[in-house]
Amino acid sequence: MKSVGFPARGVLRRKAARIRAELIQAYGTPHWESSLTAVDELVATVLSQNTSDINSGRAFGQLLERYGSMEAVRDADPAELIATIRPAGLANQKGPRIQAVLRAITEARGTLDLKFLRKLTPAEGRAWLTQFNGVGPKTASIVLLFALGIPTFPVDTHVHRVTGRLGLRPETLSADDSHEWLEGLFVPEAYHDAHINLIRHGREICHARNPKCEICPLQRLCADFQARSARRVPRKT
């Protein structure tokens, strides 16, 4: 994937490495041990769409308590499932979507065990998962990275916004297309910590509105900040 008029890949890779180091300096190296299977992670990620971690965590906890397995979720009474996941919001959409994906995976593989994805390349794994309705590149990348340890770079709204401001990707590149782009900039060992720390940075400092540039440790590396400083223009939003 190329972008006309954008810095060369080598320059961007070095910048990505410096940003990663600054983020680790600011926030530390995040540790993550998931006890979820890949299909658990998939369902948890669908539940987390458009809601807070607290709400989706509550819904997922209730789901596990009531059904105990994703096979039972797949075969559950649809209305009962919707009531169970109500805390996650949009339950009328998420319930049927979850059951449809679980049924489609069972049809394709004869099982809900997704460990076979480890034998595929990251791009192949993402392509396999995104063939199902309701599974986009972000959900697929989260499943691959967090549940299966396959190096992918999930791009959520925070990662997309912050990397755009930093000048790590072309401004017009969509979040979906940014997965592959960022995987080409960061080394695979960095995907996990850079993903987590960029989200934290987006939540705590580089807000969508009124980012706290005055206390940001990435000022020197931020294309948006540098451009505004050169023009002496304050950020309005």
Ligand code: SF4
């Ligand atoms: S300097 Fe401002 S715009 Fe740039 S990354 Fe930091 S908070 Fe975001």
